[in-house]
Amino acid sequence: MDLHLDTTPARTAAVPFDAEGRYRSVSYWHETVDMTPGPALEGDIDCDVAVIGGGYTGLSVAYNLKRLAPDLDIVLLEKAVVGHGASGRNGGFAMPLTGWDLLYTVRKLGEAAGGAVYRVMYDAVSHVKKLVADHGIACDLEATGYALINTCAARERRARKEYACAHRLGFDHVWLDKAALEEYIRCPRFRSGVFDPHPCVINPAKLARGMKGVVERAGVRVFERTPLEALTAGPRVELCTPKGRVRAPRAVLAVNGYGAALGFMPARILPVHTFIVLTEPLTTAQLERIGWAEKRASLETARNFIHYFRLTADNRILFGGEDATLYWRGRYYDRDPRVFDALKARFRAYFPDLADVKFTREWGGVLGVTFDMFPTFGVCGEHNNLYYAAGYSGHGVALANYAGALLAPRIVADLGRREAATAPFWNRTPPYLFQQPLRYAGMHAYRAALRAGDILQGA
16 A cells, blocks of 8 residues: 655645644534643654544544553554544534445345444444443533434335334334424424434534543543654554654554545545534524424434434534535535535525524534445555554444444454454455546536436435
């Protein structure tokens, strides 16, 4: 694997620090928690395992390595601050979703393997809940459950098939006809839905910063404001930063959607963007207008380009989705006014009774998306000492926080400490998506086809 740094994509993103070195919040979540950066790396150090990336994946790997082998010396490097990327910007939905949906997963993998993968995903959701409870992380976790909403006849037919499949596999999904759905949410466009009682919602930045404290107390050395300038593979991986170097026999690429900037699977894991708008806090009376005051389920529309929406701890409505954009040369953007306007228009169309509600925040960020929507875990490099977990395709809140439970046992086994079972999607290679500019053109053609499908179905 030819790893090389490319700073071009990041040039279009907001600079994370001001002239005095203070962190600049990108998302609303960043405003709710202390994002003060910790120390940067200065000097040369050696360790047992180096982790690149201070998001959920990197934190999870560090956490689980310390649980399995407390004496391991682990260093985590973060370019900005822990929680700056997707882990501090996402919608905060901890869900058991992988692939396009359960029906797609079963068709691709078969019922036995598809069911097993989804059971791992449910384990990931349970892991998030247990992690928060065990360590007392104040991240506004709310066990809301999740309702997938059908807005057209075609999606309703597919949802019935998926509901039947879920019950064959032993999952406890609940079918919601229109009357039952209206106990959760009211909108003339919403025909029916399927409710899963297990998902939860969290404040993602609070979870990331909370996990930073957990791993630091376990002895992990975390360095923020420490961008990687060079990675030299070998029996000992060498990571060069502006003011120091880290050398380790094992390293973990915990970069997900930012991996292309390292030359990591650039034609297999794409930096696709999603965007979010956020309202002012709503009163109970306003929520009662749309039937969302009592059952605070997190919600998603069944479309190719989904809409996901939920309530925050202070009763703001977070509304995201509508588009999924890959920018030219994989550039990163925190904002896209075109998508923000489309989201607000869609929100007004769904909820005309909330015409008086104001929007107060807008933000976006990068996802690591594979063409078949399945993640990948594995080890690479000439010396088999570069580990990775990536390609969560928008469903990483649960799985990225569980990634360490799947990856750390293999790292510890390769260090000669114990045996390890093979994790789901281990060393799976995502589909190849051509070189540029064909990749960019092909993905936008595919995006247009997906949008046309939504329009033709009336979704």
